[in-house]
Amino acid sequence: MSEIPLIAVVDDDEAIRDAIQSLLRSVGLRAAVFASAEDFLQADQRQATACLIVDVRMPRMSGLELQRQLATANCPTPIIFITAHGDDETRARALREGAVAFLDKPFSDEVLLRAVESALPSSGGGEGSYH
Numbered sequence: 001m002s003e004i005p006l007i008a009v010v011d012d013d014e015a016i017r018d019a020i021q022s023l024l025r026s027v028g029l030r031a032a033v034f035a036s037a038e039d040f041l042q043a044d045q046r047q048a049t050a051c052l053i054v055d056v057r058m059p060r061m062s063g064l065e066l067q068r069q070l071a072t073a074n075c076p077t078p079i080i081f082i083t084a085h086g087d088d089e090t091r092a093r094a095l096r097e098g099a100v101a102f103l104d105k106p107f108s109d110e111v112l113l114r115a116v117e118s119a120l121p122s123s124g125g126g127e128g129s130y131h
């Protein structure tokens with residue numbers, strides 16, 4: 001049996017972090033939350049993280065800057081961006097640079113879970129394979 005994937009959630013909004021963490025845990029995934037991109041990088045979770053859910057706009061380091069840093073460090077972790085301030089240019093740039101999805105807040109639980117499933121390596125179990 002394979003190890004349960006770790007999803008890292010990076011968002012400066014505590015309510016969003018908590019809600020996504022609860023959602024991920026409810027479907028059997030492990031979730032770690034971080035209030036900033038710097039917190040994520042300092043925790044050195046890069047190798048253990050199967051997928052990142054990252055807010056675009058955060059103080060100090062944006063989600064796009066985190067994406068760039070991870071790419072520079074040759075860390076190909078799939079990234080799902082979430083934002084309340086999306087625009088076509090930012091969306092196109094994030095996707096062009098390798099993001100798996102770019103979701104506008106508010107988004108449904110189903111939409112987020114589908115994006116996470118598409119980002120994770122295939123477990124062979126299809127949808128609901130982490131229940």
